[in-house]
Amino acid sequence: xxxxxxxxxxxxxxxxxxxxxxxxxxxxxxxxxxxxxxxxxxxxxxxxxxxxxxxxxxxxxxxxxxxxxxxxxxxxxxxxxxxxxxxxxxxxxxxxxxxxxxxxxxxxxxxxxxxxxxxxxxxxxxxxxxxxxxxxxxxxxxxxxxxxxxxxxxxxxxxxxxxxxxxxxxxxxxxxxxxxxxxxxxxxxxxxxxxxxxxxxxxxxxxxxxxxxxxxxxxxxxxxxxxxxxxxxxxxxxxxxxxxxxxxxxxxxxxxxxxxxxxxxxxxxxxxxxxxxxxxxxxxxxxxxxxxxxxxxxxxxxxxx
Amino acid sequence: xxxxxxxxxxxxxxxxxxxxxxxxxxxxxxxxxxxxxxxxxxxxxxxxxxxxxxxxxxxxxxxxxxxxxxxxxxxxxxxxxxxxxxxxxxxxxxxxxxxxxxxxxxxxxxxxxxxxxxxxxxxxxxxxxxxxxxxxxxxxxxxxxxxxxxxxxxxxxxxxxxxxxxxxxxxxxxxxxxxxxxxxxxxxxxxxxxxxxxxxxxxxxxxxxxxxxxxxxxxxxxxxxxxxxxxxxxxxxxxxxxxxxxxxxxxxxxxxxxxxxxxxxxxxxxxxxxxxxxxxxxxxxxxxxxxxxxxxxxxxxxxxxxxxxxxxxxxxxxxxxxxxxxxxxxxxxxxxxxxxxxxxxxxxxxxxxxxxxxxxxxxxxxxxxxxxxxxxxxxxxxxxxxxxxxxxx
Amino acid sequence: xxxxxxxxxxxxxxxxxxxxxxxxxxxxxxxxxxxxxxxxxxxxxxxxxxxxxxxxxxxxxxxxxxxxxxxxxxxxxxxxxxxxxxxxxxxxxxxxxxxxxxxxxxxxxxxxxxxxxxxxxxxxxxxxxxxxxxxxxxxxxxxxxxxxxxxxxxxxxxxxxxxxxxxxxxxxxxxxxxxxxxxxxxxxxxxxxxxxxxxxxxxxxxxxxxxxxxxxxxxxxx
Numbered sequence: 001x002x003x004x005x006x007x008x009x010x011x012x013x014x015x016x017x018x019x020x021x022x023x024x025x026x027x028x029x030x031x032x033x034x035x036x037x038x039x040x041x042x043x044x045x046x047x048x049x050x051x052x053x054x055x056x057x058x059x060x061x062x063x064x065x066x067x068x069x070x071x072x073x074x075x076x077x078x079x080x081x082x083x084x085x086x087x088x089x090x091x092x093x094x095x096x097x098x099x100x101x102x103x104x105x106x107x108x109x110x111x112x113x114x115x116x117x118x119x120x121x122x123x124x125x126x127x128x129x130x131x132x133x134x135x136x137x138x139x140x141x142x143x144x145x146x147x148x149x150x151x152x153x154x155x156x157x158x159x160x161x162x163x164x165x166x167x168x169x170x171x172x173x174x175x176x177x178x179x180x181x182x183x184x185x186x187x188x189x190x191x192x193x194x195x196x197x198x199x200x201x202x203x204x205x206x207x208x209x210x211x212x213x214x215x216x217x218x219x220x221x222x223x224x225x226x227x228x229x230x231x232x233x234x235x236x237x238x239x240x241x242x243x244x245x246x247x248x249x250x251x252x253x254x255x256x257x258x259x260x261x262x263x264x265x266x267x268x269x270x271x272x273x274x275x276x277x278x279x280x281x282x283x284x285x286x287x288x289x290x291x292x293x294x295x296x297x298x299x300x301x302x303x304x305x
Numbered sequence: 306x307x308x309x310x311x312x313x314x315x316x317x318x319x320x321x322x323x324x325x326x327x328x329x330x331x332x333x334x335x336x337x338x339x340x341x342x343x344x345x346x347x348x349x350x351x352x353x354x355x356x357x358x359x360x361x362x363x364x365x366x367x368x369x370x371x372x373x374x375x376x377x378x379x380x381x382x383x384x385x386x387x388x389x390x391x392x393x394x395x396x397x398x399x400x401x402x403x404x405x406x407x408x409x410x411x412x413x414x415x416x417x418x419x420x421x422x423x424x425x426x427x428x429x430x431x432x433x434x435x436x437x438x439x440x441x442x443x444x445x446x447x448x449x450x451x452x453x454x455x456x457x458x459x460x461x462x463x464x465x466x467x468x469x470x471x472x473x474x475x476x477x478x479x480x481x482x483x484x485x486x487x488x489x490x491x492x493x494x495x496x497x498x499x500x501x502x503x504x505x506x507x508x509x510x511x512x513x514x515x516x517x518x519x520x521x522x523x524x525x526x527x528x529x530x531x532x533x534x535x536x537x538x539x540x541x542x543x544x545x546x547x548x549x550x551x552x553x554x555x556x557x558x559x560x561x562x563x564x565x566x567x568x569x570x571x572x573x574x575x576x577x578x579x580x581x582x583x584x585x586x587x588x589x590x591x592x593x594x595x596x597x598x599x600x601x602x603x604x605x606x607x608x609x610x611x612x613x614x615x616x617x618x619x620x621x622x623x624x625x626x627x628x629x630x631x632x633x634x635x636x637x638x639x640x641x642x643x644x645x646x647x648x649x650x651x652x653x654x655x656x657x658x659x660x661x662x663x664x665x666x667x668x669x670x671x672x673x674x675x676x677x678x679x680x681x682x683x684x685x686x687x688x689x690x691x692x693x694x695x696x697x698x
Numbered sequence: 699x700x701x702x703x704x705x706x707x708x709x710x711x712x713x714x715x716x717x718x719x720x721x722x723x724x725x726x727x728x729x730x731x732x733x734x735x736x737x738x739x740x741x742x743x744x745x746x747x748x749x750x751x752x753x754x755x756x757x758x759x760x761x762x763x764x765x766x767x768x769x770x771x772x773x774x775x776x777x778x779x780x781x782x783x784x785x786x787x788x789x790x791x792x793x794x795x796x797x798x799x800x801x802x803x804x805x806x807x808x809x810x811x812x813x814x815x816x817x818x819x820x821x822x823x824x825x826x827x828x829x830x831x832x833x834x835x836x837x838x839x840x841x842x843x844x845x846x847x848x849x850x851x852x853x854x855x856x857x858x859x860x861x862x863x864x865x866x867x868x869x870x871x872x873x874x875x876x877x878x879x880x881x882x883x884x885x886x887x888x889x890x891x892x893x894x895x896x897x898x899x900x901x902x903x904x905x906x907x908x909x910x911x912x913x914x915x916x917x918x919x920x
Contacts, residue, residue: 070551098502
């Protein structure tokens with residue numbers, strides 16, 4: 001199985017904290033940690049745990065999907081100055097193998113559950129030059145949409161930061177417990193919704209719901225649509241073919257879809273709801289409020305008579 | 306006395322060939338033990354300072370000296386490879402932090418050291434100019450590489466093929482220089498540092514190429530089945546990484562089996578070090594963990610034994626030399642008997658003659674001393690390179 | 699005044715013996731010593747200069763018996779009072795002409811090398827016709843030039859007694875006259891006594907007195 005991160009540093013969080021903390025002077029411990037994350041959920045978790053005692057940065061602009069961000073050398077130089085770099089793992093952030101970051105500072109938040117990663121098998125294999133037959137495949141990476149995994153990621157962050165700044169660990173505990181409870185509550189609620197849906201066929205506008213689907217047993221099939229773009233004729237045809245075998249009445253959207261698309265979908269008997277992965281910072285609210293909104297939106301399907 | 310010195314000087318100038326020979330011999334015999342001592346203390350310094358600051362080293366089982374020399378001084382003795390998995394295991398153990406090293410390739414005779422950024426922090430290095438490598442294909446060069454090859458930020462350096470007939474397809478990679486390290490007076494001055502992943506790209510484990518699917522029109526596709534495309538050599542493989550093609554670079558296979566030559570291992574504490582060392586003791590282990598300090602102490606022990614022997618030889622030669630010099634002076638006194646008689650005849654005492662000879666000896670000894678000192682200064686200037694060539698390269 | 703009384707000297711091995719019952723040389727007198735080779739002419743000069751010591755008899759200068767001096771006293775006496783022109787010049791090959799002339803000043807504290815001495819050395823060299831050779835090493839000089847250098851060296855400390863061992867021996871007739879003129883001039887100027895060993899019988903007329911050594915040299919009867 002392909003390793004979770006390029007560096008495969010699965011237990012770095014356990015070690016790096018101890019060593020870096022032991023090597024640091026009190027003065028350094030007193031300085032606010034500079035934390036960088038690769039996506040918004042991790043930033044939210046880190047902010048919730050540190051509550052202002054550290055600066056937490058998400059380096060890419062808000063209108064970019066962090067998974068597909070391409071940092072420039074200057075961006076990387078800034079990343080290199082961070083004290084902690086929180087990684088999502090599961091091949092998230094395609095830019096990571098192309099940049100140089102300190103091994104000691106990186107914390108892979110998903111290393112504990114790498115056996116639960118969902119591989120993507122669809123990519124074309126090819127063969128040329130050195131290296132033999134290969135394909136550019138990987139894992140599905142929106143791990144946090146399985147809230148039990150999100151909780152594990154938050155726990156990993158909590159542990160890493162506690163090791164890194166042991167003097168603040170008491171306040172981290174205080175801050176972490178409500179976050180953990182909230183994530184587990186969403187997990188429980190989604191589990192409930194999943195069982196209530198009883199395998200009702202659903203559509204996903206984009207293949208980002210693999211972990212959501214698996215954890216909450218959704219009968220979901222995804223297309224490759226973008227919320228803001230009008231689907232092409234071919235895409236409509238593909239959908240119609242899918243609907244014949246998979247008579248879904250609801251489509252989950254990453255973002256708010258264009259009204260024309262919504263109308264056309266309704267003509268096919270498919271209603272639209274938003275279930276955003278919230279990979280980047282939302283315009284309104286925070287991770288929890290967005291996820292609560294997502295949950296509420298899903299409930300609409302359950303409540304449908 | 307000044308007149309005696311003047312006369313002695315005139316004599317020496319007149320007999321310049323004899324004097325030069327004498328001065329050379331005396332300087333040489335004085336220089337030798339000092340030079341030997343300086344070279345040994347420089348090698349001890351070079352070898353030991355680095356070994357002492359590198360707590361543990363993990364590498365393939367085999368010659369521990371080769372492992373240490375390759376990892377600490379980037380010598381050309383290449384140990385067997387271990388894999389990134391070994392670094393994972395060190396992390397998994399929770400006992401230490403690893404700094405992986407991959408020192409297989411060269412760029413214009415200088416070793417390319419694939420490592421992580423932590424290496425520089427670990428060695429407490431500052432970057433004199435520019436910045437550390439940040440992107441794939443970038444490199445940070447040692448101070449000597451910069452000065453000897455007259456390279457600076459923005460220039461590039463090409464990795465060398467492993468051998469002249471390297472037809473296996475390991476493409477030379479053009480690496481952009483993003484920074485120059487401060488002078489460290491160590492092997493790092495003569496190294497080209499890249500991220501591990503860049504080293505793997507040099508090896509061909511990672512590469513960038515044109516989109517295979519898009520090459521279909523160009524006739525680059527040899528065979529295409531449902532999920533396998535075989536492309537011809539028309540697919541352009543990039544030999545330098547830039548902002549335009551960075552996206553196309555990718556790695557194949559499981560990174561945990563990617564090769565390393567060694568791992569600098571920084572244990573949490575002595576206890577962790579002991580536990581960790583215990584794990585490599587088993588016969589089944591194909592890896593070894595060594596304390597570079599111990600390995601280098603062993604090496605220096607051998608060198609110092611040789612030094613003791615050479616010291617003995619030098620002592621014997623020195624005694625022979627002193628006897629020869631005394632003979633030269635006594636013969637010279639005989640040859641100068643007529644001159645000495647003249648001096649007596651003019652009205653001088655034996656003491657004047659002694660003074661003249663003493664002045665001559667003084668000048669010769671002083672000149673030898675100065676020559677020896679200057680030679681030692683020259684040696685001092687080059688000793689770093691000499692030691693590097695003798696013990697490391 | 700030099701007074702030699704009952705002097706007997708031998709080298710001890712080769713049967714040579716010099717015996718001078720009585721010889722007086724007055725101040726400012728110019729004496730030529732002639733005699734066959736090996737008759738003891740050079741030995742006499744060395745005895746008078748204190749280089750050699752007689753086995754018997756005495757040599758007194760101004761009523762001071764020099765052969766009773768200690769080694770140091772004889773050296774002082776020699777360096778301060780005697781200008782010796784050696785038969786084989788005894789120049790140092792590693793010094794140039796100027797340094798050879800100045801040599802006595804460099805090897806003893808009894809003489810002080812100062813600018814006045816240097817000027818005098820230059821004048822002497824000029825007088826002897828070797829001023830252009832002052833910076834030449836002696837091995838590049840002709841025999842005559844070497845001789846003149848040796849004379850300059852002997853004359854420079856203004857000695858009261860000049861002992862010349864074949865001072866004109868290696869010179870052509872013109873030079874002989876010139877050198878002898880210079881030697882006599884210097885001797886006169888310094889009111890010195892000159893004792894010159896010579897084989898040049900044509901020059902003998904210029905000396906106050908000629909001593910023929912065949913009268914003094916006695917071959918050991920034994």
